[in-house]
Amino acid sequence: MSIQKNILKIITASILVFSINCFSQQLPENEVVVFGLDIAKDATPALVSRILKANENPISEIRFEKGTYHFYPDKGFEKFCYISNHGDLMINTPFPLFNRNNLVIDGQGSTFIFHGVMIPFLIEDSKNISVKNLSIDWYQSFHSEGLIVANDEANKTFDMQISNEYPYDIRNGQLFFIKEYYQHTIGQSILFDPKRKAISFDTEAYTGITTKSKSEATFNIDTINYKYEYDKRDVDNKDIGVENRVTVKEIKPGLLRVFGHTKKMPPVGHILSMKGQQGLNRVSPAFSVKHTNGFNALNVTVHHAGGMGIIAENSADIVLDNFNVTPSQGRMVSTTADATHFVGCRGKLELKNCTFENQLDDASNIHGTYQKIVDVLDDYRIGVRMGHHQQKAFVIGRPNDHLGFVRLSESFFPYKKSTIKSIEYINNRYQIITLNDKLPKDVKPGDLVENLDGYPDLLVKNCTIRNNRARGLLISNPVHTLIENNFFSTEMEALLMPVESGHWYESGNAANVVIKGNIFQDCQHGGKNRGVIRFDTDDDNKNIAFKNIEIIDNTFNQFDNLILEVTNVDGLVFKGNVITNSGTFPQLYPENPAIKVANSKNLIFNKNKYQGKVNPNLLITGDESMSDLKFK
Missing domain, CATH: 2.40.10 (Thrombin, subunit H)
Structure with missing residues (x-):
């Protein structure tokens, strides 16, 4: 009986060893895939073909021989995408990274040039994805630019010179810019100063171009009743009751005259950036990351995108190190929306050693x-x-x-x-x-x-944020935020901490925020009467919204007075800051104090140096609860 048992053990062990050996032979090793310049004329089909085989033949790294690679949508992987803060549409991508784990994509210094409506990197339901050492650009941009060469305040017209880079078509007085696989109207617009390569001073007085007015006639549309809530801002509804106000006439090829704008005429020598109609002009972010744990971008430059540089949703542990958004090819504009944007993300979120400049919206927005x-x-x-x-x-x-x-x-x-x-x-x-x-x-x-779990531990350090439309950072993060050693020069607020509950429905009450050692240079130069750092709720609610804020050892070198707007805050320390007047631009609101306070408590102002233009007795203004507040 014991002999039989021993024989059985030997047979069982042999079968087990044989099974293990067979199993190990059946498991392919993760491959390092190298692509060369032989695919450079259109790299899309080769990428799609290999990535779609990754379940059977796993990949650990995709590496590119250094060079310039073009990507077209025609042979890209097609998928309908709902993308937060973008349009919802069918897109094509060369990198369909779905359910991929532990993958590195190394461009080795390559430039990726995209054509038409594409998402370069579409990453979903994955883990530990790294993209490094590459730049992203588009052959034709999703915006267009016109040089203002003449204006006529009396007749309310201005003339634009359009370069060969921006082909156009005029239909019944309406201007359309024509691209590969894409077209857009004037739509949303803003002025750039080409000498500074930044948003023009006081652009709010001139732009956006007032393209819409009320319809000439409507009939009975107010009688339409909706059983359920109706979104008037939705793309399908927002143009009901409005018509085009602006018309365009060609004076000669490349020279256009614009009629019907109701703000001040744009100044000669400035450049008008136009990106088309709101709701239709965010179609191609460079990176879309969803439901992914662990995403790293290292030494990546996004020169352009028809939307955001990166939009990440419901993801965790994201690190952007030397992730730069900056224009190329002599353009004023980099991305046509935010440089970076994070919705419902958790774990750690780090933005380090980055440059975000000339994008047409915020450097970053972090919220639920x-x-x-x-x-x-x-x-x-x-x-x-x-x-x-x-x-x-x-x-x-x-x-x-x-x-x-x-x-x-x-x-x-x-x-x-x-x-x-x-x-x-x-x-x-x-x-x-x-x-x-x-x-x-x-x-x-x-x-x-x-x-309440959809917020990150946020670090923004050693970054440069400048020359863009809108804000620097929007922080709606109640976990922990450190903003340290950055440079800000933005058209609107450098830092906005909002509760946006009634329009954008972006959740999160900023708390446990440390703003330390930053330089704020001539922010709010676009013309709005707001602070460089501002806390804001989107209604007149007097309840506390923000808690435990430290603003310490920063330098504010501002052309105008208002530095800080504190509303609905419980617990703020403003200490060791230096405030000077730059003299770069004329003051727009000289009547303002340096600091405004409302509906707040437990505020400390200590050891600050003030060398601005405000009357020393009027440095801080507040509501009735702030009568004993002193700036020290």
């Missing part, structure tokens, strides 16, 4: 989402609606994430918390959330929910 409760279905289920039309299909969380119930009329902070059991996707505007716990007894339609 509010979703509106429209149905209380039973003790455990609610139906929620996506508030903004560019949040369609966004899923607010994952099982066991903490959900906060918010009623902004009472507080900016949750009145109740629970955890998610499941989310049932019904359509791009409506989902059903099932909770692990019973709903609060007083929950009602109209309340908001936010994912």
